[in-house]
Amino acid sequence: MSERDDLLDLLHKHRDLFRVTVRGLSDDDARSRPTVSELSLGGLVKHVAEVERTWARFVVEGPAPEPDIDWANVDWSNPPERVKAYQDGFRMLGDETLAGLLATYDEVAAATDELVRTVDLDARQPLPAAPWFEPGATWSARRVFTHIVAETAQHAGHADILRETIDGQKSMG
Template identity: 75%
Template sequence: MTTDQILTSERADLLDALHKHRELFRFTVRGLSDEQAASRPTASELCLGGLIKHVTATERQWCDFITDGPAEQPDVDWANIDWSNPPAEVIEYQNGFRMLDGETLAGLLASYDEAATDTDTLLAHVDLDARQPLPEAPWNPPGVTWSARRVFVHLVAEIAQHAGHADILRETIDGQKSMG
């Protein structure tokens, strides 16, 4: 097997994993109304529309990371937030997990499809060994870098994890399950 065949096979495997988990994730919202997608049927603050927004943003942010390196982080002391009056950056972050007035499930899914297409295009062409330093954050050890390959594996895990969250929410709404 040549190096080109190995890389082609590796890219195909990554793309297949992304497609599989995106399909499971999207299945959880099939046939829902905007009101159902915005509902929070469990003790969690999560809603299905908010999960779609979050995964869309996650794909975009990690693809930007691959091409541009770590983004500037907002200067927020997450450990000492005054929750009665949170800073705008915190509200913006929280809104990334909510379906806001005027947002529709169809619109969120269209945005997700655009992000997925951009991710797939990047995966087809990027040097999988290209590395970027992780942003400085309490949860990232200093000096750690990730390859593009590692980012794509992380995206598969993110989508799969949130598909599980979505499945629980959907089952709570109307009993539908992705599997089983």
């Protein structure tokens, strides 16, 4: 098995575990927020797809420009449209369906898989300026793909808690 095969296997395994958490849900259940947080299963599917798409784009294009938002001074009781749009990336909106969100996730996953098969895994891009990144740091494509695996696994854990809260189903155990 090659390194690329290992990366693809990890991506598929963790995506599949994540998808188990939404299997058989209605749109209403996927949209529900069964805990005190704002998280919903549909919102997590939407978010995980967008995070993967963003990191895959980073592999090819480098860092995107940071949004012009002063996060420290946002009036959360009446946030600007750009902040609302960002927040909507974590929500399953009324006109969205779980099937549609999963179809988007499948498209994103297929595009990422093609990158894993073809991109130079040693190619590096500079990380954007952010407090959580070391200044001047770069990531290889390989590092980005392992980060996508970690993000997916972390959110699968969140999703498992939400699903168990909705109807008792567990993805493992």
